[in-house]
Amino acid sequence: xxxxxxxxxxxxxxxxxxxxxxxxxxxxxxxxxxxxxxxxxxxxxxxxxxxxxxxxxxxxxxxxxxxxxxxxxxxxxxxxxxxxxxxxxxxxxxxxxxxxxxxxxxxxxxxxxxxxxxxxxxxxxxxxxxxxxxxxxxxxxxxxxxxxxxxxxxxxxxxxxxxxxxxxxxxxxxxxxxxxxxxxxxxxxxxxxxxxxxxxxxxxxxxxxxxxxxxxxxxxxxxxxxxxxxxxxxxxxxxxxxxxxxxxxxxxxxxxxxxxxxxxxxxxxxxxxxxxxxxxxxxxxxxxxxxxxxxxxxxxxxxxxxxxxxxxxxxxxxxxxxxxxxxxxxxxxxxxxxxxxxxxxxxxxxxxxxxxxxxxxxxxxxxxxxxxxxxxxxxxxxxxxxxxxxxxxxxxxxxxxxxxxxxxxxxxxxxxxxxxxxxxxxxxxxxxxxxxxxxxxxxxxxxxxxxxxxxxxxxxxxxxxxxxxxxxxxxxxxxxxxxxxxxxxxxxxxxxxxxxxxxxxxxxxxxxxxxxxxxxxxxxxxxxxxxxxxxxxxxxxxxxxxxxxxxxxxxxxxxxxxxxxxxxxxxxxxxxxxxxxxxxxxxxxxxxxxxxxxxxxxxxxxxxxxxxxxxxxxxxxxxxxxxxxxxxxxxxxxxxxxxxxxxxxxxxxxxxxxxxxxxxxxxxxxxxxxxxxxxxxxxxxxxxxxxxxxxxxxxxxxxxxxxxxxxxxxxxxxxxxxxxxxxxxxxxxxxxxxxxxxxxxxxxxxxxxxxxxxxxxxxxxxxxxxxxxxxxxxxxxxxxxxxxxxxxxxxxxxxxxxxxxxxxxxxx
Amino acid sequence: xxxxxxxxxxxxxxxxxxxxxxxxxxxxxxxxxxxxxxxxxxxxxxxxxx
Numbered sequence: 001x002x003x004x005x006x007x008x009x010x011x012x013x014x015x016x017x018x019x020x021x022x023x024x025x026x027x028x029x030x031x032x033x034x035x036x037x038x039x040x041x042x043x044x045x046x047x048x049x050x051x052x053x054x055x056x057x058x059x060x061x062x063x064x065x066x067x068x069x070x071x072x073x074x075x076x077x078x079x080x081x082x083x084x085x086x087x088x089x090x091x092x093x094x095x096x097x098x099x100x101x102x103x104x105x106x107x108x109x110x111x112x113x114x115x116x117x118x119x120x121x122x123x124x125x126x127x128x129x130x131x132x133x134x135x136x137x138x139x140x141x142x143x144x145x146x147x148x149x150x151x152x153x154x155x156x157x158x159x160x161x162x163x164x165x166x167x168x169x170x171x172x173x174x175x176x177x178x179x180x181x182x183x184x185x186x187x188x189x190x191x192x193x194x195x196x197x198x199x200x201x202x203x204x205x206x207x208x209x210x211x212x213x214x215x216x217x218x219x220x221x222x223x224x225x226x227x228x229x230x231x232x233x234x235x236x237x238x239x240x241x242x243x244x245x246x247x248x249x250x251x252x253x254x255x256x257x258x259x260x261x262x263x264x265x266x267x268x269x270x271x272x273x274x275x276x277x278x279x280x281x282x283x284x285x286x287x288x289x290x291x292x293x294x295x296x297x298x299x300x301x302x303x304x305x306x307x308x309x310x311x312x313x314x315x316x317x318x319x320x321x322x323x324x325x326x327x328x329x330x331x332x333x334x335x336x337x338x339x340x341x342x343x344x345x346x347x348x349x350x351x352x353x354x355x356x357x358x359x360x361x362x363x364x365x366x367x368x369x370x371x372x373x374x375x376x377x378x379x380x381x382x383x384x385x386x387x388x389x390x391x392x393x394x395x396x397x398x399x400x401x402x403x404x405x406x407x408x409x410x411x412x413x414x415x416x417x418x419x420x421x422x423x424x425x426x427x428x429x430x431x432x433x434x435x436x437x438x439x440x441x442x443x444x445x446x447x448x449x450x451x452x453x454x455x456x457x458x459x460x461x462x463x464x465x466x467x468x469x470x471x472x473x474x475x476x477x478x479x480x481x482x483x484x485x486x487x488x489x490x491x492x493x494x495x496x497x498x499x500x501x502x503x504x505x506x507x508x509x510x511x512x513x514x515x516x517x518x519x520x521x522x523x524x525x526x527x528x529x530x531x532x533x534x535x536x537x538x539x540x541x542x543x544x545x546x547x548x549x550x551x552x553x554x555x556x557x558x559x560x561x562x563x564x565x566x567x568x569x570x571x572x573x574x575x576x577x578x579x580x581x582x583x584x585x586x587x588x589x590x591x592x593x594x595x596x597x598x599x600x601x602x603x604x605x606x607x608x609x610x611x612x613x614x615x616x617x618x619x620x621x622x623x624x625x626x627x628x629x630x631x632x633x634x635x636x637x638x639x640x641x642x643x644x645x646x647x648x649x650x651x652x653x654x655x656x657x658x659x660x661x662x663x664x665x666x667x668x669x670x671x672x673x674x675x676x677x678x679x680x681x682x683x684x685x686x687x688x689x690x691x692x693x694x695x696x697x698x699x700x701x702x703x704x705x706x707x708x709x710x711x712x713x714x715x716x717x718x719x720x721x722x723x724x725x726x727x728x729x730x731x732x733x734x735x736x737x738x739x740x741x742x743x744x745x746x747x748x749x750x751x752x753x754x755x756x757x758x759x760x761x762x763x764x765x766x767x768x769x770x771x772x773x774x775x776x777x778x779x780x781x782x783x784x785x786x787x788x789x790x791x792x793x794x795x796x797x798x799x800x801x802x803x804x805x806x807x808x809x810x811x812x
Numbered sequence: 813x814x815x816x817x818x819x820x821x822x823x824x825x826x827x828x829x830x831x832x833x834x835x836x837x838x839x840x841x842x843x844x845x846x847x848x849x850x851x852x853x854x855x856x857x858x859x860x861x862x
Binding site: 097115116160164167168171172175176178179182198199202206 | 813816820824827831835838843844845848851
């Protein structure tokens, strides 16, 4: 087996392409890779090969050409140059960005090229005379990325503009609030020590000038929200913010003229702190809509329709997916995505279904096998009959599950708004009652208005807007530094009272990397069985083969002639003039070497094999010169720390359960090794059934945490109260989960639960500190005892308590 | 009184200056990509090797 020098994929000797580039002998798997390598070398960018990491994969196979016309309306004039933004499909790592930028900058006429790592968007400027958009697109495609017009992501552009808008408003209000605070400190000092009247008025007028843009520019989203809310007669948080900040502002203007104290700082700080909370929230929520986009990207847009034009002559026609009906026949070549669900009629191949099942081993397909939309055909051309189209495909159903689950979550979040809906009118009412009561008991109208407004000012919990987001920010930062990514505050809230933990087997408890665990040589001549088998398996692409090859790494392989691979069964070839085979039991038997292996093996050997099969390990037989030469046991390794992690979880929660698509024997064995009882194992569950199991647990009132990887776990991860994806899991699983464990270390899961509990405790304390000043100050202000300026100071104190309390999360 | 006006003027100039700088930073895209620069920092310009 050779390795392609460009894409690092393994390539069988007989398929490899050899070439000399700059006096160096190179190996390639296909002409595409060779072309790119030559291009990279011609441009003097060999540095790319030194800096890329091994997880780098080749871009998608070159498909239909992208029309430069689609980019025409994204181009704008910048001085003498023109500029456009292009979305790059296939960007996976920092070195992709490096390569794209360098390739673009080396294009004649290009003056500027920058790729944004977060949005995968390239900004390119060029001189119109020297090159054109078509030339730039060709350059990008030549390194394997698919350029797309930027306008296609209008929705995300909107989100980005919104985030920038919040940032500008937050910055503006923060800068002006800082200025106001300077004058306020002077005025506070004046209040306690005495201040000359004219200086006081000057300071107050400067404060007014600074507070005005804060309220009317930075506060504009809240003003709009208030108007919208009042029109619909619903009281949202915006109403409270604007009533609080607005009344403090209006009241202060009145106070300037009547010679009293002003509260412009209160007005500005309310707006600033609430905006800060919104900005932190917006950043965390930004990625939510991406999961659907990513799933939809698995859906191919075109298919090659096979039509019979009589007398067994086939003709092919590229058509769009939407025009294909049930019963049509479609051809899929190696490397292509399968466009719709169906049943194979011709051809033989292996298909990578890991995006649906999480199973890393390719599944062999022949006439009669089912194939699924979104999976990737690997080695042979298949023709299949379409059975399900559109919304009925398995992929479409998974997408729907994800969408439904997200809609459900949004509903829960509105409860918080509903609570505010009662709180706001209550405060408004209290303020009105205070005013009327003072008036009734003989106060002057001015005094009554003053008291009612100071109730409003004091009741507005400005630290409230900060209490939750700040604690969440600290909690997530703390988590991220220890390898736990938490995707939002609501997740912390749910993760703290988990009572049931459901673990997926493959990829969670096990490493999903098959390994040779033991083998027996059955004494024949002087040839070592492992070395023989490894020589054969070296030429095969199957992942089980790799387990044997890895085990025999240090042995010198034999030369194999007439190598033949039978997908899903085994391999055979000629070694030193004698026939050698390796494969499943059926394969060895069907090749006519033994009719029945039971008669060949000793009873001791047989029971050993039975035992291994019972534990769910795969068994590979090898024969040489028509005699059985060895038996190999291949198993998926259990993570070293799995047992420890399960013990920790058992102490923390009520129930720990393992769920898997594998057969019961394998499942029970694996469970036993991590100290889980047999009755805590659920085997042979499909992706949808996994979600069903979790749903039924939730009906019993349990709070379920699910840990898994792969798209097949996505429905279960979403159904669970908290879904955790293990590191290096598929993108979709990462997007549909609530937390991500970045290192492949199961012990981080108990850590994540502990962190959630701690963060939630801090949130509760924060809410207490945010409210306690209000609750203490409110009766005092209703009775007119508390001077409003003392309240303003106490507001700042309450914010400081919240900030300080949140900081505690970071330190321990 | 004159001192107060001067100090207010200086404070406002510095404050508004900082604010304008911030506006420029946001509008010129300094906050757009908070992820990439940490990688870009590690990229040397064309390595001169022979």
